[in-house]
Amino acid sequence: MRALITGGGGQLASDLQTLLGDQATSFSRGELDIADTAAVDRAFADVAPDVVFNCAAFHNLDVCEVEADRAWEVNVRAVRDLASRGAKLVHLSTNYVFDGRAERPYGEDDLPSPRSIYALTKLAGEHAALAYGDGALVVRAAGLYGTHGSASKGGNFVERMRTRALEQGWLKMVADQRLQPTFTADLAAALVDAVERGAAGTVHLTAEGACSWLEFTEAIMELAGIDVAVEPVTTTVQPGQPDRPLNGVLARPAADALGLPRLRPWREQLADYLSQTAPVAR
Numbered sequence: 444m445r446a447l448i449t450g451g452g453g454q455l456a457s458d459l460q461t462l463l464g465d466q467a468t469s470f471s472r473g474e475l476d477i478a479d480t481a482a483v484d485r486a487f488a489d490v491a492p493d494v495v496f497n498c499a500a501f502h503n504l505d506v507c508e509v510e511a512d513r514a515w516e517v518n519v520r521a522v523r524d525l526a527s528r529g530a531k532l533v534h535l536s537t538n539y540v541f542d543g544r545a546e547r548p549y550g551e552d553d554l555p556s557p558r559s560i561y562a563l564t565k566l567a568g569e570h571a572a573l574a575y576g577d578g579a580l581v582v583r584a585a586g587l588y589g590t591h592g593s594a595s596k597g598g599n600f601v602e603r604m605r606t607r608a609l610e611q612g613w614l615k616m617v618a619d620q621r622l623q624p625t626f627t628a629d630l631a632a633a634l635v636d637a638v639e640r641g642a643a644g645t646v647h648l649t650a651e652g653a654c655s656w657l658e659f660t661e662a663i664m665e666l667a668g669i670d671v672a673v674e675p676v677t678t679t680v681q682p683g684q685p686d687r688p689l690n691g692v693l694a695r696p697a698a699d700a701l702g703l704p705r706l707r708p709w710r711e712q713l714a715d716y717l718s719q720t721a722p723v724a725r
């Protein structure tokens with residue numbers, strides 16, 4: 444495989460680059476803005492990829508609301524451009540394409556109902572990838588954290604909680620939003636495996652099991668050996684603020700039908716992540 448990775452400064456892209464080594468060339472946003480067609484021309488000419496992992500995204504939920512044009516440019520128009528160039532496109536999308544009001548996990552074929560500019564653009568980006576990319580693979584992920592951290596979100600959730608707990612000595616966290624927190628190292632391996640198996644279409648690839656953000660935070664504290672109480676709170680959405688799905692849990696009938704292996708349970712992934720990262724100084 445000769446792979447081109449976009450969004451190279453990010454957490455998923457970093458783990459993909461580590462996994463693929465010499466088989467991949469990764470470009471950070473400074474090296475390749477995917478919305479800059481001439482820069483994309485140059486990168487494709489340099490790498491001549493068989494496969495493109497599009498890990499670049501404009502994905503800070505609140506910023507997308509106020510910079511909607513940029514969200515459409517990066518999350519939709521640029522995806523069509525990447526899809527149209529003949530290489531297989533692996534495009535990352537999100538559980539946020541669903542409104543989270545269902546009682547059960549969402550399968551790949553459930554009807555999306557995005558509730559924010561970010562989610563709207565990610566859904567449109569899925570269509571751009573599938574419509575313009577021959578054999579494109581759209582992978583909906585959720586709750587990503589990785590050793591590299593996401594700069595646009597101020598690092599990853601695990602590190603933010605570890606730091607906040609040690610600084611404040613207490614935490615509060617929503618108990619009514621559910622997700623499948625997923626370690627990017629596991630997702631990166633699943634993406635490469637899916638490509639090697641020739642998977643195409645839309646699949647859900649997330650950690651097994653599910654928890655609330657409260658339970659995830661409690662597990663981080665327990666596994667990191669930090670003794671702080673986590674106060675449960677209920678989600679409130681201010682008028683004009685973007686909605687986060689309460690039920691963000693994904694089922695994976697399409698991924699199963701393609702024979703893609705299941706990822707490890709979320710708690711096992713978290714323990715592995717914590718074993719690889721230095722504890723925050725106390």
Ligand SMILES: NC(=O)c1ccc[n+]([C@@H]2O[C@H](COP(=O)([O-])OP(=O)(O)OC[C@H]3O[C@@H](n4cnc5c(N)ncnc54)[C@H](OP(=O)(O)O)[C@@H]3O)[C@@H](O)[C@H]2O)c1
Nearest residue numbers: 450452453454455472476477499500535584586587593594
């Ligand atoms: N994080 C999550 O919980 C989550 C959940 C579901 C799906 N996803 C999706 O998974 C993918 C990877 O997420 P991640 O957590 O690895 O994100 P990340 O760590 O924030 O990485 C995204 C990267 O994209 C870069 N980028 C932004 N605009 C760009 C542009 N125009 N051209 C090139 N690069 C650009 C960012 O650079 P700067 O930092 O310099 O802006 C950043 O390095 C994204 O498609 C995201 O929508 C993420």
